Amino acid sequence: MYRSFLIKYAEIAVKGRNRYVFEDALVSQITHALKRCEGQFSVHKAGGRIYVDALTDFDFDEAVESLKCVFGIVGICPMIALKDEGFEKLGEEVVAYLDRAYTEHNQTFKVMARRARKNYPKDSMEINADLGEVILNAFPEMKVDVHHPELTVYVEIREQIYVYSTIIPGPGGMPVGTGGKGMLLLSGGIDSPVAGYTIAKRGVTLEAVYFHAPPYTSERAKQKVVDLAKKVAKYAGPINLHIINFTDIQLYIYEKCPHEELTIIMRRYMMRIAESIAKETGCLGLITGESIGQVASQTMQSLMATNEVCELPVYRPLIGSDKVEIIAVSEKIDTYETSILPYEDCCTIFVAKHPVTKPNLKVIRRHEENLSEKIDTLYRTALDTREIIKVTGE
Ligand code: ATP
Ligand code: MG
Numbered sequence: 001m002y003r004s005f006l007i008k009y010a011e012i013a014v015k016g017r018n019r020y021v022f023e024d025a026l027v028s029q030i031t032h033a034l035k036r037c038e039g040q041f042s043v044h045k046a047g048g049r050i051y052v053d054a055l056t057d058f059d060f061d062e063a064v065e066s067l068k069c070v071f072g073i074v075g076i077c078p079m080i081a082l083k084d085e086g087f088e089k090l091g092e093e094v095v096a097y098l099d100r101a102y103t104e105h106n107q108t109f110k111v112m113a114r115r116a117r118k119n120y121p122k123d124s125m126e127i128n129a130d131l132g133e134v135i136l137n138a139f140p141e142m143k144v145d146v147h148h149p150e151l152t153v154y155v156e157i158r159e160q161i162y163v164y165s166t167i168i169p170g171p172g173g174m175p176v177g178t179g180g181k182g183m184l185l186l187s188g189g190i191d192s193p194v195a196g197y198t199i200a201k202r203g204v205t206l207e208a209v210y211f212h213a214p215p216y217t218s219e220r221a222k223q224k225v226v227d228l229a230k231k232v233a234k235y236a237g238p239i240n241l242h243i244i245n246f247t248d249i250q251l252y253i254y255e256k257c258p259h260e261e262l263t264i265i266m267r268r269y270m271m272r273i274a275e276s277i278a279k280e281t282g283c284l285g286l287i288t289g290e291s292i293g294q295v296a297s298q299t300m301q302s303l304m305a306t307n308e309v310c311e312l313p314v315y316r317p318l319i320g321s322d323k324v325e326i327i328a329v330s331e332k333i334d335t336y337e338t339s340i341l342p343y344e345d346c347c348t349i350f351v352a353k354h355p356v357t358k359p360n361l362k363v364i365r366r367h368e369e370n371l372s373e374k375i376d377t378l379y380r381t382a383l384d385t386r387e388i389i390k391v392t393g394e
Pocket of ligand 2: 187188189345
């Protein structure tokens with residue numbers, strides 16, 4: 001029965017000069033998200049609102065699911081659009097709408113009219129009262145409750161007249177494309193996809209890097225990361241995933257540095273490489289899934305040691321989250337089942353029995369000097385031989 005949606009977005013975000021940037025990004029993200037759906041749609045803004053019209057047959061549930069992934073949307077309102085053929089006709093149409101949309105007609109309700117077109121003969125108060133009466137006459141068991149109605153019938157008088165009564169919650173946040181670009185260090189774990197999602201929610205476009213260590217990590221482990229990127233891309237839009245062959249660097253560190261410092265030194269190289277690609281691709285920061293105290297490499301001392309090698313800011317949106325909270329988000333965004341697939345991870349293979357939890361920066365720097373002979377070449381080769389996969393949401 002619905003052919004159109006009214007899209008609500010947070011008013012606060014669109015104040016002032018940024019309004020057009022915000023709205024245009026939202027229109028383009030909605031257009032992009034609906035490409036995944038059956039049917040064709042027109043997405044347009046008019047009068048401070050965004051509308052989606054189906055131009056062909058479409059699957060209602062599928063379209064709503066896609067819209068629920070578009071950051072910036074706070075409400076999705078399936079609506080009917082009517083030609084203005086006088087108030088009496090409007091009353092009939094609204095009654096017909098309620099008849100089709102609801103099986104029972106015994107709710108408390110109110111009418112909320114908005115007269116955006118000022119030449120309409122009734123003002124919004126009159127529309128509320130008069131339409132309320134029409135509804136009461138048609139459905140005598142319904143009752144008006146202006147304070148806590150079970151049903152609100154929204155009527156917007158514009159060039160056409162829009163009627164809706166459901167607001168499906170959207171994901172909130174800011175439209176992707178309004179917040180610059182960030183480089184996500186994406187592993188196959190639970191945390192980093194959630195970190196990417198969380199930052200994308202603030203309007204940030206993502207680029208991603210995965211450190212692969214063949215033959216110690218398998219093709220399946222890599223595919224798992226590609227699959228996770230696809231799931232994040234459903235929200236964040238297309239992601240360029242840079243796959244770095246990290247094996248030679250890891251083996252070299254393994255050969256030259258104390259084993260209890262392997263993880264920290266390896267993570268410092270991951271950050272350096274991620275930063276090189278970030279700068280090359282115009283990213284304004286790095287994003288990781290780290291959370292204080294989760295593992296030895298995430299104590300404050302260890303985080304300080306990994307942070308030291310970066311010039312760009314490092315965003316760690318999960319820094320204060322517990323694992324259960326992170327898992328709840330990963331279930332919501334459907335990355336959890338993929339994340340827990342038991343494929344090997346490049347960090348776990350070279351991990352020491354007793355990694356340092358309070359690395360001493362001076363010591364770490366000194367041990368990194370053991371790498372001076374070959375590390376620059378290995379670093380360059382890792383960057384030059386990287387594979388780049390353009391991942392889109394499905
Ligand atoms: P995750 O669940 O995200 O893998 P984790 O709890 O396993 O995190 P670590 O392995 O210490 O924690 O990694 C910390 C962060 O470093 C990750 O959240 C991710 O951002 C980054 N990272 C770790 N391994 C890789 C990798 N192989 N490729 C890209 N980034 C990685
Ligand atoms: Mg991990």
